[in-house]
Every structure is written in C-alpha cells, then in structure tokens.
Amino acid sequence: MFGKILIANRGEIACRIIRTAHRLGVRTATVYSDADSGALHAELADEAIRIGGSAAHESYLSIERVIESAKRTGADAIHPGYGFLSENAEFAEAVEAAGLVFIGPQPMAIRAMGRKDAAKALMESAGVPIVPGYHGDDQDPDLLAGKASEIGFPVLIKPRAGGGGKGMRRVERAEELPSALEAAKREAKAAFGDDAMLIEKYLLRPRHIEVQVFGDRHGNVVHLFERDCSLQRRHQKVIEEAPAPGMTAEMRRAMGDAAVRAARAIDYRGAGTVEFIADVSKGLWPDRFFFMEMNTRLQVEHPVTEAITGVDLVEWQLRVAAGEPLPKKQSELKIDGWAFEARIYAEDAARGFLPATGVIDEMRFPKDGVRIDAGVRTGDRISAHYDPLIAKMIVHGANRSDALGVLTRALQASHIAGTVSNIGFLTKLSRQEEFVSGHPDTGLIERNLETLTAIPAAEDTVIALAAVLSLEGKSHGRDPWDTLGHWQLWGEMQRKVTLEHAGSLASLRVVARGFGMFAVHDGRRVIPIRFVSRHGDRLQVETDGRQVSVEVERGTHRLCLRLDGNSHLFALPDPLDGTASEAEVGDRLIAPMPGFVKIVRTSEGAAVSKGAPLIVMEAMKMELTLTAARDAIVESVHASEGQQVSEGAVLVTLKAGEA
Known part of the structure; x- marks a missing residue:
C-alpha cells in the first residue's frame, strides 16, 4: 500500500478519498486554488498545497502544477477523483513519467474510451450493442444534417470527447439542427478542446442504466451490478439508485456480461462505469439496451453501489493501483437491499435550475441512517468557478419502498440557509408518482417540470x-x-x-x-x-x-x-427604497449570476425582437443564453467578450423601438 497520495481534486470527492485513505493508514496531500483557501478538503488532508488562481485552468487543470505539488509533498501516487484531469490521458502519462502511480486506468484505456466514436467502433467489434447513429470523422454540417435525417428525428447530438452532459442537445426537427449544432460545438470546444460531434437516434422512452466495473493488473475483471441514473435534467443526473427497478436476473446477467466484455476489450484496470441506454417502451428486455460510453474514472454516484455491495470502491482503487488483485471474485459479490443518492446543488429549480452562489449560513442534515458526502460546511462560500454541488445524500433500505421513504424523510428534515438549493425540488421528485412506482425514464423530469419546480402557494x-x-x-x-x-x-x-x-x-x-x-x-x-x-x-x-x-x-x-x-x-419591501417599474426592468438585460461573458450577439443601435439572443454567459460549467424581453433598439452594450461580471450587472440597455 502507498505511504502517501496526492488528491488532485477538490470538494466532496477529495474529502471522501481522504477519509478512506486515512482509514487505511495512508497519508494524504491535496491541492487548493485561491477560491478554495480554507476549504474543507484542504483542512482534512495531512498537507495542502496552493496550486494557483481561482479559475480551473490556473489550478486544478494544470498538469505541471499538480505533478510539482505531488513531488513537493513526497507522494507516491496521485488520485484524480472525478472531473478535472481524471480522464485526461496526457495527465496519466505525465504522472507515470514523473515516477508516480496514477490511481486510475492506464493511459491507453482512457484514450480508447475518450473519443466516443472510436469507443463505439471498439465496442461493436467486442460484441457490445451500440445505439444506431453516425460516428464518423467528417464534420461537414450538411453531411451531419443528412445523417440526422437518415437516422430520423428526434436525434441526440453529443461531443465525441468528454462527458457529463456538456455539449449534448436533443433535436426534434431538421430546422433546429443548425443552431443546436453550433451551440453544442461551442460548448464542447470550451469544455474538452474538441468540437467534433456524434449523432445518435434519440430513444423516446429511454432509461439510463450503468454498470460498475473493476479490473486489476492480473487479468481479473468483475462488475458490481447496475445503477439506474434515469432522473436527469440537462443530461445531468439528479437522483440515482441501485439496483435498477424492474431489472430481471436475465437482463442483469446480459448487461453485466456486456460491461465486462467492454472492460476486457481495453484491458481495463481500476474503477470504471459502462453506461447503457435501455429502450423501455415495451419494458426491460435483454435485447433492447445499447452502449453509450465508458467513464474511465470513479463516478459521482458510486456510493449507491457501495451501499448495496458493502464494498469501499476507493479502497479497491488504492489496492489495485498498488498492484494487489481484486479483493473479491464475481461469485462473492451480492446485492443487499436498495440505495438512493440525491445530489444537493446550489441551484434555483424555479428559475431553470440556475446555479447559485453565496455563503452557507447554516447546513443541517439528519444524522441517523443517512450518509452525507459533502465538500463544504457552514460558513463556506459556493464559488462561481466550480460545480455548485453542495452535498450528496445517500440512504439504504431493505427494499426500494423502505429506502425511498428514508430518502424523502431525510430531504424533508434537511435545511440549507444562505444560498438557494434544490432540496425542495428533490423532495417533490422523491414523491413523484411514476418514480415511486418504479418507472423512471430520462424524460420524467421534463414531462413533470412545471409541477416539480412550482413555487408552493402559501396558505x-x-x-x-x-x-x-x-x-x-x-x-x-x-x-x-x-x-x-x-x-x-x-x-x-x-x-x-x-x-x-x-x-x-x-x-x-x-x-x-x-x-x-x-x-x-x-x-x-x-x-x-x-x-x-x-x-x-x-x-x-x-x-x-x-x-x-x-x-x-x-x-x-x-x-x-x-x-x-x-x-x-x-x-420584505423597504418603503424607503424605490423600485423600478416593469418597463424599466424590461429595458435592462441583467446578469442572473456571476460568470463570464462568452459571446456578445448584438451591438449598439441594433433592432432586436422579443426573445432574440443578446448575450451568452458561462457560469458554473453551464452556458446561459440571455434574450431580449421585448421588441426594442439596443441603446448600449455594457459587456465585452471574456469579461467577468457579477450577479445583477447590467449587460445591455434597450430603448423603445421596433425590430
């Protein structure tokens, strides 16, 4: 086992890795940015190194600074967590070149699965079913439009690099494709440095089911059963559960075998997740699931697998990276009960899940029977520089009904003050009829969005x-x-x-x-x-x-x-504080949150129509398009591309006029 590891990450995943390492007697070092000075993960580690400025590219995404920090602390290995550099093959190679151990898969495995087009071709040759679609290199817009028509709308366009829902767009009609493709390419280029896109058939009643796999250096590969991650908004998971509801023994065996074949095809080592999309329009059947992608890292939702198997996946990562064989064989792995995970974000569900910032004045969760993985505590600030995840709530029960009841009660008993959170939304979602009955699908939230995000009327x-x-x-x-x-x-x-x-x-x-x-x-x-x-x-x-x-x-x-x-x-209106009239508010385009101005789509004197895009902002890993509130003339533009703006900043001023 390692004497000391460096965790090249932040937030709840860094804290979670630190706790397992300490339990195993492994010393820990971590890195922090200026925005994370005094952060919980830096406090929990045995040693913490300032790595750079608040922006991710100045700190957590700097390969050179991470490796320099590892050498400075005397670490034997680097754990990348998830996000940031976790699926960067160049980083894994640089770690190994520096004489350190990368706690993750070998670089060639990351590369094999990093490009979704190549990964799908590889999986098809390995006998793993794939979704019908176009996965070629030719990115001519006319060709892509033609392929989309051949596949048949609706289609899903997605980047061939990266993951996490970035750059993904569902397109219902041919006329929507050009603008959706442009936005998806721009977002993918910013997130992954690669704007090449895939086009796939969009299944009308899909479920997102993924399988946890693990491989070692001795040729052993196992799966630790499945997770259902169908409850999503903007392709981001919200509530996950394990096992998947309605899963038969036949389909579990077929999906698990396919996941193991996928891992063996690239001689996979460490923790990974093979993600499938299942067409459940006629129920769950072994011949109606398709490979989507493989995440060559630990997943955010890994705790639900830990809850039903009794396995500490981070411990397995450390042991495998240290050269040990897998602690268990496939026949020794069993499912015990049911588990749910709810992702608690600083976001406003009623305003389109707009991420929020602020200082956490109070954070209170129930203690009995509930696991909370958090990277912040009372007094910490939610920064605009990173993902707005506050905590993950994990519960376990003897069966699905018991576990879901525990989740609902735990959410109702939770309280966060100082910033808006999605706890109310999660509580409603945990009681949603289709979900409670065990019939989730990826469109459930969108279909019920108005009910789930409605502000409750006060009696x-x-x-x-x-x-x-x-x-x-x-x-x-x-x-x-x-x-x-x-x-x-x-x-x-x-x-x-x-x-x-x-x-x-x-x-x-x-x-x-x-x-x-x-x-x-x-x-x-x-x-x-x-x-x-x-x-x-x-x-x-x-x-x-x-x-x-x-x-x-x-x-x-x-x-x-x-x-x-x-x-x-x-x-509580202040009677001495005058407020702007509705017309005055409509004449100002306001930044809804802190962020960066990515694109300015208008200029002084331009005539704009109601709903016309004026400014594209990027904040908390999300792209926001701000539009004109009414037909008007642009009086002045107060923002420039690349500018960082605060919440409430006036970006564009309009005046009366017709487009």
Whole structure:
C-alpha cells in the first residue's frame, strides 16, 4: 500500500478519498486554488498545497502544477477523483513519467474510451450493442444534417470527447439542427478542446442504466451490478439508485456480461462505469439496451453501489493501483437491499435550475441512517468557478419502498440557509408518482417540470405567520412584543405589514393580543396566531386550531419559512427604497449570476425582437443564453467578450423601438 497520495481534486470527492485513505493508514496531500483557501478538503488532508488562481485552468487543470505539488509533498501516487484531469490521458502519462502511480486506468484505456466514436467502433467489434447513429470523422454540417435525417428525428447530438452532459442537445426537427449544432460545438470546444460531434437516434422512452466495473493488473475483471441514473435534467443526473427497478436476473446477467466484455476489450484496470441506454417502451428486455460510453474514472454516484455491495470502491482503487488483485471474485459479490443518492446543488429549480452562489449560513442534515458526502460546511462560500454541488445524500433500505421513504424523510428534515438549493425540488421528485412506482425514464423530469419546480402557494395562515415574524428584529431572541406587553393607553398595539410572495403583494394588519398571541387581519378574515414554543429559529405555532412546526431563516429584506416539507420565501419591501417599474426592468438585460461573458450577439443601435439572443454567459460549467424581453433598439452594450461580471450587472440597455 502507498505511504502517501496526492488528491488532485477538490470538494466532496477529495474529502471522501481522504477519509478512506486515512482509514487505511495512508497519508494524504491535496491541492487548493485561491477560491478554495480554507476549504474543507484542504483542512482534512495531512498537507495542502496552493496550486494557483481561482479559475480551473490556473489550478486544478494544470498538469505541471499538480505533478510539482505531488513531488513537493513526497507522494507516491496521485488520485484524480472525478472531473478535472481524471480522464485526461496526457495527465496519466505525465504522472507515470514523473515516477508516480496514477490511481486510475492506464493511459491507453482512457484514450480508447475518450473519443466516443472510436469507443463505439471498439465496442461493436467486442460484441457490445451500440445505439444506431453516425460516428464518423467528417464534420461537414450538411453531411451531419443528412445523417440526422437518415437516422430520423428526434436525434441526440453529443461531443465525441468528454462527458457529463456538456455539449449534448436533443433535436426534434431538421430546422433546429443548425443552431443546436453550433451551440453544442461551442460548448464542447470550451469544455474538452474538441468540437467534433456524434449523432445518435434519440430513444423516446429511454432509461439510463450503468454498470460498475473493476479490473486489476492480473487479468481479473468483475462488475458490481447496475445503477439506474434515469432522473436527469440537462443530461445531468439528479437522483440515482441501485439496483435498477424492474431489472430481471436475465437482463442483469446480459448487461453485466456486456460491461465486462467492454472492460476486457481495453484491458481495463481500476474503477470504471459502462453506461447503457435501455429502450423501455415495451419494458426491460435483454435485447433492447445499447452502449453509450465508458467513464474511465470513479463516478459521482458510486456510493449507491457501495451501499448495496458493502464494498469501499476507493479502497479497491488504492489496492489495485498498488498492484494487489481484486479483493473479491464475481461469485462473492451480492446485492443487499436498495440505495438512493440525491445530489444537493446550489441551484434555483424555479428559475431553470440556475446555479447559485453565496455563503452557507447554516447546513443541517439528519444524522441517523443517512450518509452525507459533502465538500463544504457552514460558513463556506459556493464559488462561481466550480460545480455548485453542495452535498450528496445517500440512504439504504431493505427494499426500494423502505429506502425511498428514508430518502424523502431525510430531504424533508434537511435545511440549507444562505444560498438557494434544490432540496425542495428533490423532495417533490422523491414523491413523484411514476418514480415511486418504479418507472423512471430520462424524460420524467421534463414531462413533470412545471409541477416539480412550482413555487408552493402559501396558505393564508402561512402568510399571516410571516407577517408576525417579519416584525421581529434580527436578535433571534424573544419576541420584542412580548417584552412590551399587549396593552397600550390609546388602543390596541398593531402594525401594518407588506409582504411579497411568488410575485404578489399582500398587505396585512397585525394586532397583539397577549404574550405570543396575535390576530392578523388580511382584508378577508382574522387569523389567530399563537407561539407554543421556541428553540432558536425552530417554532411550534398554533394557528386556526392546528399546531405546526416551523423553521425560520432571516435576511435583511427576506424571510423564509419551512413547514410541512415546503419552503415559502417572502420579500420584505423597504418603503424607503424605490423600485423600478416593469418597463424599466424590461429595458435592462441583467446578469442572473456571476460568470463570464462568452459571446456578445448584438451591438449598439441594433433592432432586436422579443426573445432574440443578446448575450451568452458561462457560469458554473453551464452556458446561459440571455434574450431580449421585448421588441426594442439596443441603446448600449455594457459587456465585452471574456469579461467577468457579477450577479445583477447590467449587460445591455434597450430603448423603445421596433425590430
């Protein structure tokens, strides 16, 4: 076993590798960028080296700096984690050339699977079924359009290099192909340095099922069963589970054998994942699954496999890289129960899953029966430079129903303050009827997007409670009205409150009736509110004869109440702060989050139509196209290509006029 390893990564995967290494008695070193100064992974490691600036290309993507850091710390080997340099064959070669061990597959295996076109040809020769499509080198747009028509729409265009959903586009009609191809090529070039595309038939009722494989230096290859990763948005996985629902023994055997054949075809060593797409329009059948790609690294969702097999996959990685044989044979691997993983992101589901930044004021998860893999803690900042993943929640149960129940309850009991998160969305998704019944597919989220991302309507009683709580100070102590009492000489003690919720304003009158007792007039009726108990920001409140538990999160001009598994956000307008009219807001194109201006598609004096693309931004590994809110003339452009902008920055100003 190694004496010391360097982890060339950050966040939750770096922390997860560190914990296993320490359990095995292996010392750890890690690297950090300027944005990650004081990060959790740097704190947990035995040693941490500053590697460069905040941008990934200045730090985590610098092969030279990573290897220099490994030598400086005296590490024997480098673990790449996932993302960044994990599937970079040049990096693996450089590690070996430096006399270090790369904890991953050999460079030739990475190359064999790095280009999806070559990988599909190789898999076809190995007897692994592949999706019908075009995988050639000729990238002439007219040829690609012709191939798409031959395959038949809808089609999926995807980069031949890279992964993680970057550069992938579903195209429904021939006329949509040119613009989709242009955007996909641009995104692929930025992410992988290669804009060549593949075109494949898009299956109308697909499921994404992948198989965990492991190989060693002694010719042994096993699979550790399958994971279902069908719940996706923008081709990014959201909730994963193992095993796959509805999987028969016959299909599990066929898919597992195909995955092992794929790994043997390239003499694979270490942890890898063979991803399949299954056509489930007529159910799960052994002759209706197709090879998509092989990820030559550990996957984000690997914990669900660990949960059902009892195997620590990172430990296996270290042992195999150190030259040991696989700890178990295929016949010794069994499935025990069911597991789910939910990816908790700093993102706003109601705004198209827009990534968010901010400082985590509080992060609370249940402790019993729940595994949390996190790379941040309370007080850390979610940076615009990296993926907005906050944590992964992993649960295990005796069967699918039990495990899913644990997941839903754990999500309902979780709380993150200081930045928006997708916990509410995940909670709804865990209760979605098709998913609960065991029939997920890759289109499920899109079909139910409106329901899953809808902001829950606040009942009158919730609005009334928000009105009372909005009158408190920021001390988080006792209600100031309690200390004043409920009687005054010239009549009832009362206050007028204006709240904004889900785009609507509510005006209410709050009257003190006694210690912790209030009557709220909303213009239609009087709603009684009584505080039963209070522990910090957790309240037990009685309203309309019903007691509820409420969690309160406060900001300068905002109030968030969590109850009955839902979050209700209220804005507290400042009467002294003038706000822009709707027309004025429509005249300004605003940066929705911090990021980089990638493309400016307009100029001063240009006539634009409503919906016309004006600015393309890149933030948190995602491309955002910002459009005109109405027909207008471009008065001025305030951003330039390559410029870094902050959230709320005015990028383009419009004025009245017709396109």
